[in-house]
Amino acid sequence: MKFSSRISLCLLLTAFVIGSCSKQNLYIAQDYQKDYKYADAITFYKKAVENNPSKEAVKGLAECYRILRDYPLAEVWYGKAYSMDNRNPEVVYQYAMMLKANGKYDEAISFFNAYKKVQPTDSLYANLQIKGCNMAAKWMEEPLDYELANRDDINSPYSEFGMQQAKENGETIYLLSTNRPGRVTEDFLLANENKDPYFEMLAVRLNDINKADQMYQYRVGENFPYHVATPSFSANYDTVFYTRTPISKERLSKEKLNQLEIYYSVKVDNQWSNPIPFPFNNEAFSTGHPFLTKDGKSLYFISDIPGGMGGFDIYVSQKKDGLWQRPENLGMKINTREDEFYPVFSNGYLYFSSAGLMGMGGLDIYKSLKIAGEWSAPENLQVPFNSPQDDFAFFQTPGSEGKKGFISSNRIEGRGKDDIYSFNYIDPLPPVFLVNVKGYNNGEPITGTTNAQFTIFKKGNPADIAQQYVDVYGNSYYIVEQGENYEVKANVPGYFQEAQDLSYDHLQVSDTMLIKKDLPKQYGYEATLPFNLRKIAVGTEYTINNIYFDFNSAKIRKSAEVELIQLANLLLANKGFKVEIGSHCDARGSDEYNMILSQRRAKSVMNFLILKGVNKNRLSYQGYGETQILNECVNGVDCTDEQHEENRRTTFKIVE
Incomplete structure (x- = not known):
């Protein structure tokens, strides 16, 4: 009994000690977090949740990971916080935001809807985030015609961001901000809450193939020992604005x-x-991320001045009579309750990053045009400029008309914490036609014909069959490309197997445009191609187009040989029946003479077909003279040569 009591007492003391240690670690972590030392805070939050996790510790750990932009781990810990307190609006909201920042859009939508239930007064903003999730999924399926490349010739496992163009001794260089190791001062551990080196400006020279072949520290004025970043130059590169942290030792307090x-x-x-x-x-707030317009009259920057729209807002100060005027907030079209960063004014547009507009997650890049003193609704730059993570620091290469430049991003697939990416416009491939062939006979659709009964191939090469596309509904199409000539061959039971030419230019565009997922940077127009089929039936007669004879002649014109070769091929491809070649004359000349002439012409056609390989036992011929005139040009009626030529024709009829 005494032994059992002693064990119970020990367990109670152990629980008390563990609980006390957990609380002590929590308090230490919270103090570090208040001092902006998030890496240290994470260390102690982890200790606090090891044995007796509390809601405060789990939520604090999630917050630190979010602030340090480690979205995958932030998602994990917000998920744990949600399981412990699913009625806390901040936890539900941030969990949804982290799911969105990790590209888990369906799950994010579910938790934004949950957020609306615990915070119904904020439903409008939650709906904006839901719309962003839906649009993000669409943008990822339909990226714009730009190629994005991680600049692994520049990036390191640390942070590189904010590529800008500059001049040094007349030579073009590029400046970026980085915290790769190189400047650790005596105040490093005190001043840097994330245990990373200070940010500095790095100059990059690009070679003829646009790769970095030289990088070096770029200093402006005195050798400053703390953060120096985000340069912006005047048009002639004789003035540069940049962001720094406070200088004096007296101002290096934790606040x-x-x-x-x-x-x-x-x-x-x-x-x-x-x-x-x-x-x-001002010591009471921050100013940073300056951008000087090319005329030198406007300075855009960010600040958390009290009274703004949210966290950091974008402001502009105008220069008049050599003095910078009081900054103006760009207003609620640009600024949101979240943060806005990295303003850039280029070609009439303000480019900036925001976490509070309809976007894909994290920071997205937007642009807005100022019209009659008002900013237009910001436009999301979409994929590939934006991703579920943070995308910022948009820069267009001067003279490229927006076709190339740089952005910065902390995408999961990147090399470091923040990476430089270059973008280049890709001329999209010309649209294709998605062709669905339909069989017709005498202008009426043939019931039951399908695309599978027709083959489209490159002209002159039946083995080179056009690529096929099957949509989500199972409909099959042939892809017809610009600049190519094709043939369409029919294989419909009960009808002649024959082919007709097809060109890109002759197709008609329907009202429906289909976007292709399997053909990058390309889309297609749906087009229905009517194919006139000739039925195989005894007694059916067909006119052979363009088989005309000169007046009073049975000699086949050179121009007619193409059509007769096609007829020969048709008969060679469709065996098992016999045909009669018929010839008709116009009304000029005597009836008797025309009957003899038509017999000679029909025989000429039959002999031509035999020479092309058609079995003579399948062929017969018959002259009809002027007994089957097609128009009013009978005996005694004056007609033009063209009208008479219409009656001089050749037919073939299935007789057996």
């Missing part, structure tokens, strides 16, 4: 470690001046 400030330097005698503070820097 100021993440504060941003804008500075600029001027180049004099090919040397950059020491930093000059932007007049609207």
